[in-house]
Amino acid sequence: MTPAPAAPASAAARPAQLTVLDLTATSIDLTRQICDMESVSGNETALADAIVAALAGLDHLEIIRDGDTVVARTNLGRAQRVVIAGHIDTVPLNDNLPTRYETIDGTEYLWGRGTVDMKAGVAVQLKLAAELTDPGVDVTWMWYDHEEVSDDLNGLGRLARNRPDLFAGDFAILGEPTRSQVEGGCNGNLRVEIRTFGLRSHSARSWVGENAIHKAAPILNILAGYEAREVEVEGLVYREGLNAVGITGGVAGNIIPDECMVHVNYRFAPSRSGDEAVAHLRELFAGYDLTVVDRAEGARPGLDAPLAREFLAAVGGVATPKYGWTDVARFSALGVPAVNYGPGDPLKAHADDERVAVAEITACEKGLRDWLSASVR
Amino acid sequence: MTPAPAAPASAAARPAQLTVLDLTATSIDLTRQICDMESVSGNETALADAIVAALAGLDHLEIIRDGDTVVARTNLGRAQRVVIAGHIDTVPLNDNLPTRYETIDGTEYLWGRGTVDMKAGVAVQLKLAAELTDPGVDVTWMWYDHEEVSDDLNGLGRLARNRPDLFAGDFAILGEPTRSQVEGGCNGNLRVEIRTFGLRSHSARSWVGENAIHKAAPILNILAGYEAREVEVEGLVYREGLNAVGITGGVAGNIIPDECMVHVNYRFAPSRSGDEAVAHLRELFAGYDLTVVDRAEGARPGLDAPLAREFLAAVGGVATPKYGWTDVARFSALGVPAVNYGPGDPLKAHADDERVAVAEITACEKGLRDWLSASVR
Numbered sequence: 001m002t003p004a005p006a007a008p009a010s011a012a013a014r015p016a017q018l019t020v021l022d023l024t025a026t027s028i029d030l031t032r033q034i035c036d037m038e039s040v041s042g043n044e045t046a047l048a049d050a051i052v053a054a055l056a057g058l059d060h061l062e063i064i065r066d067g068d069t070v071v072a073r074t075n076l077g078r079a080q081r082v083v084i085a086g087h088i089d090t091v092p093l094n095d096n097l098p099t100r101y102e103t104i105d106g107t108e109y110l111w112g113r114g115t116v117d118m119k120a121g122v123a124v125q126l127k128l129a130a131e132l133t134d135p136g137v138d139v140t141w142m143w144y145d146h147e148e149v150s151d152d153l154n155g156l157g158r159l160a161r162n163r164p165d166l167f168a169g170d171f172a173i174l175g176e177p178t179r180s181q182v183e184g185g186c187n188g189n190l191r192v193e194i195r196t197f198g199l200r201s202h203s204a205r206s207w208v209g210e211n212a213i214h215k216a217a218p219i220l221n222i223l224a225g226y227e228a229r230e231v232e233v234e235g236l237v238y239r240e241g242l243n244a245v246g247i248t249g250g251v252a253g254n255i256i257p258d259e260c261m262v263h264v265n266y267r268f269a270p271s272r273s274g275d276e277a278v279a280h281l282r283e284l285f286a287g288y289d290l291t292v293v294d295r296a297e298g299a300r301p302g303l304d305a306p307l308a309r310e311f312l313a314a315v316g317g318v319a320t321p322k323y324g325w326t327d328v329a330r331f332s333a334l335g336v337p338a339v340n341y342g343p344g345d346p347l348k349a350h351a352d353d354e355r356v357a358v359a360e361i362t363a364c365e366k367g368l369r370d371w372l373s374a375s376v377r
Numbered sequence: 378m379t380p381a382p383a384a385p386a387s388a389a390a391r392p393a394q395l396t397v398l399d400l401t402a403t404s405i406d407l408t409r410q411i412c413d414m415e416s417v418s419g420n421e422t423a424l425a426d427a428i429v430a431a432l433a434g435l436d437h438l439e440i441i442r443d444g445d446t447v448v449a450r451t452n453l454g455r456a457q458r459v460v461i462a463g464h465i466d467t468v469p470l471n472d473n474l475p476t477r478y479e480t481i482d483g484t485e486y487l488w489g490r491g492t493v494d495m496k497a498g499v500a501v502q503l504k505l506a507a508e509l510t511d512p513g514v515d516v517t518w519m520w521y522d523h524e525e526v527s528d529d530l531n532g533l534g535r536l537a538r539n540r541p542d543l544f545a546g547d548f549a550i551l552g553e554p555t556r557s558q559v560e561g562g563c564n565g566n567l568r569v570e571i572r573t574f575g576l577r578s579h580s581a582r583s584w585v586g587e588n589a590i591h592k593a594a595p596i597l598n599i600l601a602g603y604e605a606r607e608v609e610v611e612g613l614v615y616r617e618g619l620n621a622v623g624i625t626g627g628v629a630g631n632i633i634p635d636e637c638m639v640h641v642n643y644r645f646a647p648s649r650s651g652d653e654a655v656a657h658l659r660e661l662f663a664g665y666d667l668t669v670v671d672r673a674e675g676a677r678p679g680l681d682a683p684l685a686r687e688f689l690a691a692v693g694g695v696a697t698p699k700y701g702w703t704d705v706a707r708f709s710a711l712g713v714p715a716v717n718y719g720p721g722d723p724l725k726a727h728a729d730d731e732r733v734a735v736a737e738i739t740a741c742e743k744g745l746r747d748w749l750s751a752s753v754r
Contacts, residue, residue: 091629148631187581191630202727203642204564204701206605206618213621213639217597224591228583241583244590246627250640252468253568253622253671254525255727262590263627265580294630324581350579350632 019046021054023130027365028110028358031123034088035099035114041089041153044068044145048088051126051143060133061141066162068145069155072129073166074138080307081138081168083336084368085156085327086122086175087147090114094352102355109355117148117349120356121175121342124365128372135372140169147327151296156327160334171307172331173368177344177356180364182312182319184236184301184339185332189325190266190277191245191294194219194285200251200258209256213249216260220244222284223264231269234301236321238269263293267325270298299329305337314374315341315367324349341367396423398431400507404742405487405735408500411465412476412491418466418530421445421522425465428503428520437510438518443539445522446532449506450543451515457684458515458545460713461745462533462704463499463552464524467491471729479732486732494525494726497733498552498719501742505749512749517546524704528673533704537711548684549708550745554721554733557741559689559696561613561678561716562709566702567643567654568622568671571596571662577628577635586633590626593637597621599661600641608646611678613698615646640670644702647675676706682714691751692718692744701726718744 021033039047048068055061055072064071068088090113099112110120122143129141144155151157160167176183196216201209228240242264249260268277274295282290302308303319312319322328322340331338343360398410416424425445432438432449441448445465467490476489487497499520506518521532528534537544553560573593578586605617619641626637645654651672659667679685680696689696699705699717708715720737 091632150630189581189631200728202701202723203618203620203622204566204644205724206620206644207616208724211600211620213624214597214601216624217594217601220591220594220597223588224594239584241580243580243583243588243633244627245580245630245632245634247590247593247624247637248627249621250623250625253527253640253642254566255468255622256620257622260624263630265630267581267583324579346579347582347585351577 019050021050023054023127027124027127027361030127031110031115031120031361032099034119034123035112036097038093038097039089040092041146041149044089048145054126055130058130061129064166066159067155069159070143071140071166073140074135076138078136078138080170081140082307083140083142083167083169083172083331084125084175085142085144085172086118086125087145087155088122088143089145089148090117091148091350096352096354108358110358111353111355113354115356116177116344116354118176118342118344120344120361121177121364124343124361124368125175127365128368132369132372136374137372139372140166151294156330160330167331167334167336169336171305171311172328172336172338174326174328174338174340175342176326176340177342177346177349178322178340179345180341180343180360180367181317182315182339182341183322184303184319185233185270185299186322186324186326186328186340187238187240187267187269188272188274188277188298189296190268190274190281190292192264192281193291193293194262194264195289196260197289198256198258201256203254203256206256212257212260216249216262219262219285219288229269231271233269233271234303236301236319238321239323240269241267267323268298270300273297296325297329297333298325299332299338302332302337302339308337308339311371314371396427398427400431400504404501404504404738407504408487408492408497408738409476411496411500412489413474415470415474416466417469418523418526421466425522431503432507435507438506441540441543443536444532446536447520448517448543450517451512453515455513455515457547458517459684460517460519460544460546460549460708461502461552462519462521462549463495463502463719464522464532465499465520466522466525467494468525468727473729473731485735487735488730488732490731492733493554493721493731495553495719495721497721497738498554498741501720501738501745502552504742505745509746509749513751514749516749517543528671533707537707544708544711544713546713548682548688549705549713549715551703551705551715551717552719553703553717554719554723554726555699555717556722557718557720557737557744558694559692559716559718560699561680561696562610562647562676563699563701563703563705564615564617564644564646565649565651565654565675566673567645567651567658567669569641569658570668570670571639571641572666573637575633575635578633580631580633583633589634589637593626593639596639596662596665606646608648610646610648611680613678613696615698616700617646618644644700645675647677650674673702674706674710675702676709676715679709679714679716685714685716688716688748691748
């Protein structure tokens with residue numbers, strides 16, 4: 001783990017191994033601090049520890065911990081409650097830490113893993129959680145682990161199973177990258193493994209065997225020729241995608257392979273259920289062995305909720321669809337309308353040159369701060 | 378390692394960890410002894426040790442060791458010398474050791490890894506090396522390691538580099554499985570890696586990336602549609618083969634892959650040189666990134682050599698082509714005509730149900746014994 005820069009003076013009093021977050025820093029500097037704490041999925045404990053330590057002693061927040069997920073909430077007796085959440089893990093590094101600042105065509109960026117997906121959003125949330133002691137609505141902040149991996153590991157999903165009571169709310173905001181614009185709903189996400197089978201033989205007498213890799217050619221042809229749909233849902237147009245994300249086959253350099261597996265990822269519009277998505281793939285790949293390995297429902301935009309309309313009016317701009325699957329679907333499934341709102345260009349999420357325009361961090365902080373600070377509702 | 382059965386009485390005098398081979402057993406029992414000593418490529422030392430120990434003290438043989446390759450030769454001053462060779466390694470196990478006898482449709486088989494490829498041939502050679510103290514030609518016996526893996530590891534190739542003098546001879550016989558019939562020459566063997574490249578992106582926004590696995594579809598189409606040639610060389614018809622033996626691609630379940638690799642194996646008739654084989658694949662896969670990873674020349678039948686004609690007449694039957702690449706090509710390259718002759722159905726080599734008809738072991742022993750025991754030539 002790279003130590004966070006700019007540890008405050010009180011650092012000497014804490015255990016040596018605990019990195020100290022300075023929540024009084026700007027949200028830009030705070031983004032840098034938590035990005036430089038590597039927290040690839042499965043390695044979030046140090047960051048979760050640091051978040052708990054940074055919030056400890058703030059009288060307006062009740063802190064609840066579940067594994068490496070941290071919940072902090074106000075209990076001010078407001079008429080309405082908003083849940084604001086963000087994941088603290090990232091995809092694996094690719095030589096893109098520690099962070100650095102860079103200026104491209106006059107725009108200043110913070111570069112590095114996690115800057116977009118989604119530690120800038122988390123930094124804004126942490127800062128506001130500490131500073132907004134008297135918001136106009138009660139707020140439940142959630143920072144959770146294991147978002148970038150298989151659905152069954154997702155920290156927000158685990159929290160929903162362990163403490164469904166914490167999800168009570170009138171509206172939810174997820175800090176996934178949206179360039180600090182409101183993005184509604186999300187596509188569903190399905191992963192399947194499609195297998196072909198053959199018969200092993202020595203490759204010197206290949207006519208005795210049956211080549212399972214050759215049999216996968218039609219699967220790749222279907223994928224390469226597939227035209228993904230664009231689907232309008234409640235006024236927003238969702239773009240789908242169907243892709244091989246992995247392929248594997250082969251025993252040895254002199255053996256005709258008896259099995260080949262194509263790992264396929266289908267991102268589907270929220271007008272389609274998970275069951276319908278599976279049925280679509282079963283039809284498309286009829287006759288092949290197909291196993292569902294991961295499935296997450298999409299979420300409709302949810303922009304007709306009163307607090308959603310009010311929030312959209314407060315932060316301005318035009319709502320657009322969210323292409324990527326996000327945990328808004330989890331709130332949606334629990335009956336809580338939810339939108340995505342966070343700094344960063346989603347096209348840079350998971351990219352080797354992941355980088356966030358620092359102005360978007362500031363804009364997101366201002367949007368959330370102004371709306372949450374408005375008079376009691 | 379499974380201990381060999383039927384250790385002779387002198388076993389107690391030897392180091393406990395050394396398995397003792399009984400060369401006075403029948404060639405069938407001896408096959409079983411050495412098959413039950415697992416010797417997957419890279420793990421031949423114990424078997425090589427046992428061979429050296431079994432031959433030690435036989436006055437008519439000079440023993441030379443090079444790594445896990447053992448050479449034993451007579452020096453009787455005969456006018457002609459024959460080299461007889463076999464590899465002592467096998468492909469990996471697949472729950473097919475220890476060996477067992479089984480009878481199918483009235484034919485008795487010895488079942489298990491190595492019975493066909495090619496410990497039955499090695500067993501016959503070991504027994505004859507020990508017993509034929511006064512053959513009609515001088516004989517150089519060679520038992521070598523690492524035949525079933527990459528060409529650069531091959532023990533016979535290493536011996537040819539370290540001790541080319543040992544390869545002097547008028548004719549060579551390789552004990553690869555031929556159902557105890559003479560098979561001439563062998564196909565060449567080429568392995569290449571063909572790569573496609575794309576652009577990584579998050580799979581939720583796949584239109585931003587370029588899918589390298591989808592780009593591999595035309596490669597699989599070429600392979601699946603390829604019609605392998607049958608080529609006549611010196612009267613024997615060689616059958617070729619072009620196959621994917623491996624495929625790999627993918628980064629993670631939510632990332633558009635930027636690279637895919639298809640591992641291709643081309644078995645080509647001995648009328649074609651290795652260079653010509655590479656040129657053929659470069660033409661077939663024009664425009665793709667292609668890297669040669671393993672290449673071995675084929676061998677013409679070599680049946681016009683006087684000793685070859687005499688051997689064929691002595692053991693009877695009709696010569697046929699050898700499809701698989703074998704080390705006869707190494708003798709061929711050194712100017713020594715060479716044929717394949719050994720027990721076992723080559724279609725069962727590397728198969729999970731690898732098994733040799735025990736009658737073929739006896740036939741091979743008789744064929745070699747009779748020919749080698751004939752009057753001094």
